[in-house]
Amino acid sequence: MTKIAGAGISGLSCAAKLSESQEVTVFEKSKDLGAKFGQSVFAVRAYNTQKDFNEELKEIGFKNVSLYPIYTSKKFSPSLNCQTLKSKKPLFYNVLRGKSSESIEANLYERCKNNGVEFIFGKAADFEDVDVIATGARDVKITGLGEAPYSRVGSGTAGDYPCKFGYGANFVDASIENNTIYIFYDMNYAPQGYLYVAPFKESVTIASVGFDVSKFKEMPKIFGKALKENKILSEIIDGATELSHFSYISDYFLPKTAIIKGKYYIGEAAGFGEASKGFGFRYALLSGYFAANSILEKYDYDQLWKNSFLQELKEGLKARSMIQKMTNQDYESLIAIYKNIDNLQDYMKKKSRIFNL
Ligand SMILES: Cc1cc2nc3c(=O)[nH]c(=O)nc-3n(C[C@H](O)[C@H](O)[C@H](O)COP(=O)(O)OP(=O)(O)OC[C@H]3O[C@@H](n4cnc5c(N)ncnc54)[C@H](O)[C@@H]3O)c2cc1C
Structure with a gap:
């Protein structure tokens, strides 16, 4: 037992x-x-992994798990310069969390x-x-930042490890291309992180993931600003229904x-x-x-x-x-470098060269 x-x-x-x-x-x-x-959509990375996640699930006996494959990623610089990457094999598998069947x-x-x-x-x-x-x-104890806009989800006490945090919302009927994930790099909307738009059929999660803990308390404001000011995001949610929103913080x-x-x-x-x-x-x-x-x-x-x-x-x-x-300027430069690369193999080659520098 x-x-x-x-x-x-x-x-x-x-x-x-x-x-x-x-x-x-x-x-x-x-x-x-x-x-x-709630009804959150999670993205599971499928590129640059040793095994295909779907195959991995089957190997360990996890059957009939509903996966929504992502074949296109659109990455945006702070000025909304876009790099589109397409792949025949899934770049991500999105999964649905929560209570739905x-x-x-x-x-x-x-x-x-x-x-x-x-x-x-x-x-x-x-x-x-x-x-x-x-x-x-x-539980992550953060001092000196005032009231925290998150629900405590863990147990035990974290030490002085770095933290990641997120703030986001779940929608239905958003206007987004099928099987496509959107990733926005902009420190104003995702401090040292990224903002993503992840679909699973008619469900869509938009969330800002941050790694600069000094900005953690401002996340609801930062996220609201992103939805309002970023014209691609505001088009995506125009006419959509918000089901719920969430916030979290954890250390790693x-x-x-x-x-x-x-x-x-x-x-x-x-x-x-x-x-x-x-x-x-x-x-x-x-x-x-x-x-x-x-x-x-x-x-x-x-x-x-x-x-x-x-x-x-x-x-x-x-x-x-x-x-x-x-910095935002670095992301402008990186997206400009990647802009004309539209296949995964060339992207990974270039990416590792840049990150190895
Ligand atoms: C909003 C959000 C979005 C995320 N998006 C992604 C993503 O897109 N892709 C990705 O790979 N990862 C993502 N992550 C990370 C991923 O969700 C976690 O790594 C994963 O859920 C961890 O699973 P877990 O079982 O450890 O914890 P959880 O799934 O958090 O489950 C822990 C459970 O334990 C329960 N619990 C806590 N304390 C006690 C206690 N004392 N007694 C009994 N029960 C208790 C909680 O209520 C909870 O149900 C995201 C995380 C969050 C919060």
């Missing part, structure tokens, strides 16, 4: 695999599944229920009493081990987040599966996650240290 704290992506992934062979109980402090995310939570929850997993909602887990910690981003770090006092830490609770863009979804899903396999088969959990994605996390940290210094 295994007890898991947290029914987010990593906890559900772990429970789904474990419950094929043993009894599992999951404690979730929210009253509902996916309550935190097509969401990843719904898919994993159904699998868990079919295997007899017991869920206890509305109850924060006692960490002493569980085997797996899947509680997501840790590279753990030496993700087993602490005999407990398995998975997903963001373990620190698994890619530092250049803030991706964490795939690592949450995989680490949940790896922890389950370790419990069932006595595999070395640390070895499994390190073999799978440690290198990606390290590269993300390296890229972040460079991106952290970027």
Whole structure:
């Protein structure tokens, strides 16, 4: 019998695999599944990865997950100079979160229920009493910035690690090209980060992701300004219906081990987040599966996650240290350099040359 704290992506992934062979109980402090995310669209990176994410899902037995492939990315400089990249293979797979029947939570929850997993909602887990910690981003204590515009989602206390944060909204019926993601680089709208527009069928999430924590408190204002002032964004949301908005903050770090006092830490609770863009979804899903396999088969959990994605996390940290210094002028220059490259292979070659400088 295994007890898991947290029914987010990593906890559900772990429970789904474990419950094929043993009894599992999951404690979730929210009253509902996916309550935190509303109907958010998440983008899972599919370019420059060792395996196609869809294939990876099948290999680890995750079936019928609804994925929305992205074949075109449009990147905009602060002056809205645009670089369009097209690919025959998906650049991203977008997934839906939250409670709708097509969401990843719904898919994993159904699998868990079919295997007899017991869920206890509305109850924060006692960490002493569980085997797996899947509680997501840790509480981040930020001092001197006044009232924080975010809901605390994690548990435990973060140290002095760098933070990423986001503020965004979920829409339906926005005007956006099919299978296309939009990324805007502008420090005024996304401090040291980027603003993205990610579709999943008729759902669209627009969010500003920042890495300059001194701007964190201003995010609602900054995001509102972006929607109003950026003419491409205002066209996208013209006539759309806003369903919900969200904000979050979390820290990121590279753990030496993700087993602490005999407990398995998975997903963001373990620190698994890619530092250049803030991706964490795939690592949450995989680490949940790896922890389950370790419990069932006595595999070395640390070895499994390190073999799978440690290198990606390290590269993300390296890229972040460079991106952290970027200015709007740098983004103008970069988009101008990339502008005439429209295929992924040439883009990756040029990109790594520039970032290696
Ligand atoms: C708004 C937003 C947008 C994002 N967009 C992307 C994206 O586009 N692509 C990408 O790759 N990544 C994205 N990320 C990061 C990604 O969502 C996370 O890395 C991933 O969800 C982590 O999964 P997790 O299981 O660790 O945590 P979560 O999915 O956050 O789940 C943690 C769960 O634990 C519960 N919990 C917390 N404390 C307790 C407790 N004490 N007891 C019981 N339950 C508890 C919470 O209520 C929650 O349900 C985004 C994150 C956010 C917040």
